[in-house]
Amino acid sequence: MRRCGLALWLCIASAAQAAGISVQDDRGVTVQLDRPAQRIVTLLPSLTETVCELKACERLVGTDRYSNWPASVQALPKTGGMEDANVERIVALKPDVVLAAVSTRAIGRLEALGLKVAALEPKSHADMRRVIGAVARLLGKDGEELLWRRIEQQTREAAAKVPASLRGQHVYLEVDASPYAAGPSSFVGETLAALGLGNVVPKELGPFPKLNPEFVVRAQPDILIGTDTAIQEMAARPGWQGLKALKTGRTCGFAMPQYEVLIRPGPRLGEAAQLLAGCFTKLAQAH
Amino acid sequence: MASARRRLLLTLALATLALALCGLVVGSEGWSFGALTDPALRQVVWDIRAPRTAGAWLTGLLLGLSGAIAQGLFRNPLAEPYLLGSSAGAGLAVVIVLAAGHAGGQAFQLLGADALLRLGLVGAAFVGALGGVSLTLLLARGAQRSTTGLLLAGVVVGFVLGAMADLVTMAAPEALRGKQVFMLGTTGFLGWTSCGALALGALLTLPPAWRFARALDALALGEDSARSLGLPLPQVRMLMVVLLALATGTAVAQAGLVAFVGLVSPHLVRSRVQAPHRFTLMASAATGGVLLLAGDVLARSVIAPEELPVGVLTAVLGGSYLMWLLHRRGAR
Amino acid sequence: MTRHGASLLQAHGVSAVLGGTEVLHEVSLALPSDQWTAIIGPNGAGKSTLLRVLAGLLPCAAGDVQLMDQPLLRWRTRERAQRLAWMSQQGESAGELSVRDVVHLGRLPHLGLLGTPAAEDEAIVQQAMRQTECAAWSERRMDTLSGGERQRVLLARALAVRAPVLLLDEPTTHLDPPHQVALVRLLQRLAHDEGLCVVSVLHDLSLALQADRVIVMAAGRVRADGPCSEAHVRQAISDVFQGAVRIERIGPQDQWVAVPQLPRE
DSSP states (O other), X not given: OHHHHHHHHHHHHHHHXXXXXXXXXXXXOEEEESSOOSSEEESSHHHHHHHHXXXXXXXXXXXXXXXXXXXXXXXXXXXXXXXOOOHHHHHHTOOSEEEEOTTOXXXXXXXXXXXXXXXXXXXXXXXXXXXXXXXHHHHTOOTHHHHHHHHHHHHHHHHHHSOGGGTTOEEEEEEETTTEEXXXXXXXXXXXXXXXXXXXXXXXXXXXXXXXHHHHHHHOOSEEEEEHHHHHHHTTSTTGGGOHHHHHTOEEEEOHHHHHHHHSOSTTHHHHHHHHHHHHHHHHHHO | OHHHHHHHHHHHHXXXXXXXXXXXXXXXXXXXXXXXXXXXXXXXXXIIIHHHHHHHHHHHHHHHHHHHHHHHHHTOTTOOGGGGSHHHHHHHHHHHHHHHHXXXXXXXXXXXXXXXXXXXXXXXXXXXXXXXXXXXXXXXXTTTSOHHHHHHHHHHHHHHHHHHHHHHHHHOTHHHHHHHHHHBOOXXXXXXXXXXXXXXXXXXXXXXXXXXXXHHHHHHTOHHHXXXXXXXXXXXXXXXHHHHHHHHHHHHHHHOBOOXXXXXXXXXXXXXXXXXXXXXXXXXXXXXXXXXXXXXXHHHHTTTTSOOOHHHHHHHHHHHHHHHHHHHHHHO | OOOOOSEEEEEEEEEEEETTEEEEEEEEEEEESSXXXXXXXXXXXXXXXXXXXXXXXXXXXXXXXXXXTEEGGXXXXXXXXXXXXXXXXXXXXXXXXXXHHHHHGGGHHHXXXXXXXXXXXXXXXXXXXXXXXXXXXXXXXXXXXXXXHHHHHHHHHHHHTOOSEEEEESTTTTOOXXXXXXXXXXXXHHHHTSOOEEEEEOSOHHHHTTSSEXXXXXXXXXXXXXXXXXXXXXXXXXXXXXXXXXXXXXXXXXXXXXXXXXXXX
16 A cells, blocks of 8 residues: 555656656566657566556557467567567567566566566556556556456456355365465455455465465365366365365366466456356356 | 597587577577668667677586586586585575565665665575585585585585475465576576676686696596695685586576586587596586577577577487487497 | 615504504504515405505504604695605596596696696606506597506506605506516516615515515504515415415525415315
8 A cells, every 4th residue: 555655656746747657666666758658568468468458459569478368469479478588579679668577587688778667466456456557657548447447347246246145155266286276365366355255265375375285175165266177187186085165066167268367467357256256156056 | 639629629619600600690580681780680689699699608608617627526427517506505595585575575665776686686696506505515514525425415405405495485485486487597688797797707717727627637536546646635626616606606697597508518528539627627618608509599599489498408409419429339 | 685775654553443443553664765565464454554544545543654754744745745656456547538647647746736747747757658568558548448457557657756655555456467577577676776665565475475575464463574585474474364375485586476275185
C-alpha cells in the first residue's frame, strides 16, 4: 500500500514537472519516457496480455516465446524465454520500452545497450492492479480503471454463480507437479477467496510454496484443481489415492489453454474467476 | 614433436580467427554489408555480437585453463574446474543476494540501490566461488594434507553448499527462479564490461600459470618424488588452487555454469600433442576458447532466430570429438 | 673393501611409525661418500621406510637424520634436494610427459620453478640418459614405455640431479638381466669413480651382494652392517631369510651370490 502510494506520488510529481512519463517498476528503478511507448517488447505472457487488453496490441513488436494470447501475438517475432532472451533480436526491434519479469537475466544487458526496461511481476491482486496501472501509464493510456472494474465485475458475477453448498470448502490448486501450490496470498488464491472458497495452504507459507506431498494428503482438500493431465496422474502419487476428493471425483482439471488463464497474473483474471466458477457449478450439480 | 605443437597452435589461431569472424556475422538479424554504415546494424554487430564473441572466447580461455590446472593438480583426467566447491559457492551467494533483495526489497528500492543489487549478483557469484574454494581449503587444512584430501573436501563442500542453497530457496522461493536463470551457462549476455572482467581474470591467471607450470610436471611424478626434488608442495598446491578459483570464479560470475569445456579441453590437447604443462596449460586455454566460441556461434545459428543453450553445444562438439578420438585409439 | 670417504648421511637412533605401528626401531648408521651400500631384508623389514626417512619424506618419531653434519630438517628444501636425490619405482609414472621432460625434472633442485635450463643442464640430462641407456626414446611418452624402460628413465631423472647422495628404492625391479648388470656397473662407477654416496634398497640378493657394504634389516631393525666378505653379515642374511638362502662365492672372479636353499626331501 505504501509502495503504491509512493509510486503514485512520484508519478504525479514528475508528471507535474515535465510532460514525460515516469514509472517505477518492481525493482525500484524509475523508467522515464518522453512520450507514450509506441514500440513494445514484452518478455512475460501476462504483460503481453495486459498490453493487448489495454487496446495497444498493435504496438507490440516482439514477445517471449510463451506468449500465446491473443492469437494475433503468435505471429510476432519471438525473443526467447526468461533465461535466454535473444538480446540481438530485442535490440534490432528498436523498442521504446521492454516489459520484463524481475528475474529476466537480460535486463542488465539491455539497459547497458541503452534500452529502457520495466520489470513488472505481479503476485497478488494489489500487485496486478499496480502493474496494469504502470503499463497503462507507459502506454499513455488510461484504460486501467475500466479494465480493473471489468475484472472486478467478472469476479463478482462468478462469485454469484458459485453454489452455496461449495462455499467455505477448502481447495488445493496446483501450479506445478513438484508440488507447488497456490497459497491464499497469490493472485489466484485471492480469486478463490473472492469466490468464497478456502485454501488448504496456510497464508504463512507465501504465495507459491513448494509443499510436502504428505501435507496435501493430511489436509484432505475438498476440491482439487490443476491441469487435466496432473489430475489424472494424481491418483498414482504415493498416498494420494486416499484423497477423498479424488475418490469422489471432486476435481477441476483444465486443458492447457484454460489453465494458462488461471495461472497467469494477467488481465484475464476475471475470466479465470469465471472458469473456476463454471467448474464449481458443474461439481455442485454432479454431487 | 615441436612441429606437432606448432601445428596445434596454428590450427587454434586460425580457428579462433575464423570463428571470431563468424561471431560478427552470425545472429538472429543476419548479415548485410550495410552493417558497416547503418548505425542500428552497427550497434548490433559491434555492441552485441562483438563483445559476445570476445566474451565467449575469454570465458572458454579461463575454463580451459582451470580444467588443465585441475587435471594437473589432481592427476585425474576427470577433474574439472568446479571441483573445489566454486560452483556451489557461487550458487549459494547468488541465492542469498536474491533472497535478501526480496526480503529487504522495500529498502533497496527506496534507496535506488538496484544497481547495487545487479552488480551484487555478478559480484556475489565471484565472491561465492572464491568463498567455496576457501572453505574447501579450510576443510582440507590449507593444502597441507594430501591432494586427495583436498579433492574430498571439495566434494563435501560442494554438497553442503548446494544443500544450503536449497534451504535458502525453501525460505525464499522467489530466489530459486532467479538463481536458475542466473546460473544457466550462456554467453548471450556478455557485454564489453563483462569482457573487461574476463580479460582481467585472464591477465591475473595466465601468466602465473605459465611461469609455474613446471610444478605440475613435477607433481606428475608423484608427490614424494616432487618433494624430494625440492618442490614446496603446500605452497604450490595453494597457488594452483588460487589460480583455479580466480579463473573459475570469473567465468561463472559472467557466464553462469558452462559445463564440459574445462573437462574436455585438456584432453583434446593431450590427444594431439605431447608437451610439458607449460605448453599444455596455454594450449588448453586456447582450445577452451575455440570450443566455447564455436559453441556460441552455433548456438546463435543452428535454429536461428531462436538460440540453443551453449552448454549443450559444447558438450556435443567436444564430447563427440573426444569419443571419436577414443574410438580411433581403441581400434588401433 | 671398506673404502669410503667422509660420512655424508647419518641416522641416529631413528624410529618411525606408520599407521600406528612402529616400522623402524632405533636405526643408527653412517653412510659415507665413495661407497655403494645395499639395504636388504625380507618383506616388511622397513627398508623402503628407512630410505624415505633418510630422504626426509617421512618424519622420525624418535632420533634424527643428519645430512652433511646438519640435521635434515634444518636444510632449506631446495638445498637439500640438490644434495640428496631419491628415486622410487612406486607412485605415478607421469604418463603424458616425454622421457626428456621427466629427466629434465631432475634439474629442478638447481633451476627452481622459474629458472631457464642452460646448455649445461641439457648436457647433464643427455649424460644421465646415456648412462641409463634411454637416450633413444628421448621424445617418447612415458606411458608408451614398458615397466623396465620407465624405471631406467626414472633412474636417469635421479642421476640428473647430480646429488652427492643417491637413494634408490628398488631400482632393478622390472629390469632384465643385461640391464640389471648394467645398473650394477653404473652404481659401482658412480660410487667409486665419482665418489657419490649410493644407497639402494634391493630385492635381488645376488645384485645386492655386489655392493661395497650390505645392511641387513628385519622387523624394523638393523641386524648386520658391513661388507658381505664378513662372516657375520652372511650369517645375518641367512638368518633373516630363515635359512632359505645360502651365500657362496662362485666363478672365476669369486663373485658372491645368494643361492636358494631348497629343503631337503
